[in-house]
Amino acid sequence: MVRLNPRHGQGKLGCILWLLVLLAVVGIAAKLIPVKIKSAEFQDYMEEQVMFAGRAGTETLRKRIMGRAKDLEIPLDKKNLIIERRGGRIKIRATYTIPVELPGYTYDWDFEHISSRGGFGSILGGTAPYEVRLYAPVNLPHGATVTELASYYLDKAPGDMEIDLSLVHQGTGANFGMASVAVNSSGTANVIASGSDTTISDAVVDASTDRVWLVVTMKVTDPSIDLRFYGARITYSKP
DSSP states (O other): OOOOHHHHHHHHHHHHHHHHHHHHHHHHHHHHHHHHHHHHHHHHHHHHHHHTTTTHHHHHHHHHHHHHHHHHTTTOGGEEEEEEEEEEEEEEEEEEEEEEEEETTTEEEEEEEEEEEEEEEEEEEEESSSEEEEEEEEOOOTOEEEEEEEEEETSSSOOOEEEEEEEEETOOEEEEEEEEEEEESSSSOEEEEEEOOOOOOOOOOOOOTTTEEEEEEEEETTTTOEEEEEEEEEEHHHH
């Protein structure tokens, strides 16, 4: 007489259930991943438009962005694309919802992209040494890991310069230093020099709660000294 082992049947049932779960996860991922990819492409395009806006008018930027949204099949309503310009500063905000058909229900995936460019500066102190500070927002994607901060300056005049990359929490205003490059310009080389920092603190960017700022502080003994900051390069890996 052949005896059946009930555990053998339970094992087969368990394998079937796990297979069904795996198929469901794969099916959901197949729906969500393409949406995330085209959303990321759209955000990258917004960043490009902000960085290279030049003299393009507001309506020109609007047409470009709306056209790109149409190409990517992103349901962006014109009223939900807000472009603000003040002097040399520009800020673009886009919000939209993409319905994703999942097994048994529809998931409404909300997106918000904010891209900005421009900064402001201040001169501190009425007597020597003088400090000039420049502030500029840095737009990094959510989950990006910063690996290096590099700065470029003209070594033409004697003076001190510090380039800091900071995380600022939107809710509390707390400031967390990420990287810093200290420069002592001798004024003897008269060439474009550079410095970098790869020891990054709080390297991962949480764009939902934090904003990244670049702060340049220049210290000189004479306000007529020609100390020049040319730019910065931030290297990061995408999530």
